[in-house]
Amino acid sequence: MSRQMVRPGGRSARVQASVHAAVHELASEVGRAALTVPLVAQRAGVTPSTIYRRWGDLQELLSDVAVMRLRPDTAPGDHGSLASDLTAWAEQFLDEMAHPAGRAYIRDALLGDPDGSNAGQCSAYAADQITFILTRAAERGERTPDVETVVDRVVAPMMYRILFRPDGLDAAYARRLVAELLDPSDPSDPNGQNGPRDPSDPSGPTGP
Amino acid sequence: MSRQMVRPGGRSARVQASVHAAVHELASEVGRAALTVPLVAQRAGVTPSTIYRRWGDLQELLSDVAVMRLRPDTAPGDHGSLASDLTAWAEQFLDEMAHPAGRAYIRDALLGDPDGSNAGQCSAYAADQITFILTRAAERGERTPDVETVVDRVVAPMMYRILFRPDGLDAAYARRLVAELLDPSDPSDPNGQNGPRDPSDPSGPTGP
Numbered sequence: 001m002s003r004q005m006v007r008p009g010g011r012s013a014r015v016q017a018s019v020h021a022a023v024h025e026l027a028s029e030v031g032r033a034a035l036t037v038p039l040v041a042q043r044a045g046v047t048p049s050t051i052y053r054r055w056g057d058l059q060e061l062l063s064d065v066a067v068m069r070l071r072p073d074t075a076p077g078d079h080g081s082l083a084s085d086l087t088a089w090a091e092q093f094l095d096e097m098a099h100p101a102g103r104a105y106i107r108d109a110l111l112g113d114p115d116g117s118n119a120g121q122c123s124a125y126a127a128d129q130i131t132f133i134l135t136r137a138a139e140r141g142e143r144t145p146d147v148e149t150v151v152d153r154v155v156a157p158m159m160y161r162i163l164f165r166p167d168g169l170d171a172a173y174a175r176r177l178v179a180e181l182l183d184p185s186d187p188s189d190p191n192g193q194n195g196p197r198d199p200s201d202p203s204g205p206t207g208p
Numbered sequence: 209m210s211r212q213m214v215r216p217g218g219r220s221a222r223v224q225a226s227v228h229a230a231v232h233e234l235a236s237e238v239g240r241a242a243l244t245v246p247l248v249a250q251r252a253g254v255t256p257s258t259i260y261r262r263w264g265d266l267q268e269l270l271s272d273v274a275v276m277r278l279r280p281d282t283a284p285g286d287h288g289s290l291a292s293d294l295t296a297w298a299e300q301f302l303d304e305m306a307h308p309a310g311r312a313y314i315r316d317a318l319l320g321d322p323d324g325s326n327a328g329q330c331s332a333y334a335a336d337q338i339t340f341i342l343t344r345a346a347e348r349g350e351r352t353p354d355v356e357t358v359v360d361r362v363v364a365p366m367m368y369r370i371l372f373r374p375d376g377l378d379a380a381y382a383r384r385l386v387a388e389l390l391d392p393s394d395p396s397d398p399n400g401q402n403g404p405r406d407p408s409d410p411s412g413p414t415g416p
Contacts, residue, residue: 156368164331
């Protein structure tokens with residue numbers, strides 16, 4: 001994130017805001033594949049060298065823009081219980097990330113990210129949202145898993161499949177991940193080893 | 209994989225082999241950042257237009273090369289039980305993928321992959337290895353989870369953390385994922401909800 005670590009306000013913040021806005025506008029007008037640094041600079045009213053100096057190259061600029069777009073803008077909703085809060089969050093996360101725009105942002109965030117800080121920021125956003133949900137559940141007196149376990153059991157499978165194995169992803173998959181996390185002793189599967197992933201089960205991703 | 213679907217043997221296969229070899233040689237001589245299509249073409253003894261026609265651009269070529277390098281070259285070892293086979297496989301997978309060369313191949317495979325087929329191939333390699341392990345275990349008479357569950361519970365967390373949350377990844381993490389998959393009723397954690405992820409536990413990834 002070093003390139004984004006700029007003082008709030010002032011010229012630096014105005015340049016960032018106008019360059020990010022230029023990327024959004026141009027991406028919808030001419031498509032992302034047609035974006036160039038000179039084109040973005042012209043729209044933003046800055047010189048190309050300002051962009052190169054601050055972001056390095058177009059890929060790094062797109063990565064920063066993607067991370068900004070992936071930042072959640074609201075706290076997770078309160079549905080009264082850990083299971084329902086986490087289920088609603090996971091469904092929304094999968095819906096946003098598996099959407100073509102979400103996939104494009106995830107790819108951009110990973111690509112122009114030589115030191116991995118933008119990918120780390122994406123993961124931190126998810127972990128922060130989960131921590132919020134777990135803290136609220138603990139305050140209700142509910143027993144909660146720890147945040148890293150939720151990352152491993154709910155976030156990681158969704159992101160892995162979005163990137164590597166996207167067939168069959170749907171809200172039922174997000175719900176099942178949460179259900180298996182919170183109730184590994186599902187009566188239909190006394191040992192908790194087999195998820196309901198019969199190959200004929202239309203709700204389950206089967207992958208290539 | 210459409211660009212790779214060429215007839216074995218013949219000029220097409222020779223071109224692929226010499227271009228892939230040129231990428232490897234040049235990457236070690238001048239570094240990946242300095243690779244260009246004309247440079248690769250010159251070393252491979254083909255024209256740049258041959259490369260553009262077949263691979264589209266450098267990024268797609270690097271993606272194809274990465275997938276070839278990520279292909280396992282041996283079947284998973286037989287250590288006598290499902291737990292030991294899967295543990296050994298997961299440790300080796302994490303070691304290879306979290307290594308700087310492995311991370312670079314994963315990134316390359318994802319980047320120059322407009323239709324997602326190379327990422328799907330990477331995932332299929334892992335699923336094939338797991339299927340091999342599970343089939344052998346079932347033949348021994350062992351109870352086995354299904355392959356998609358192993359992908360969700362072992363492969364996905366490792367790949368997610370390699371890409372998004374790499375701090376603290378080590379062999380103990382791979383072993384723990386397998387142990388929690390095969391024995392969710394670990395006596396140290398009767399409800400199977402909390403992995404041994406105390407923040408002070410040096411074996412556990414804590415993320416940013």
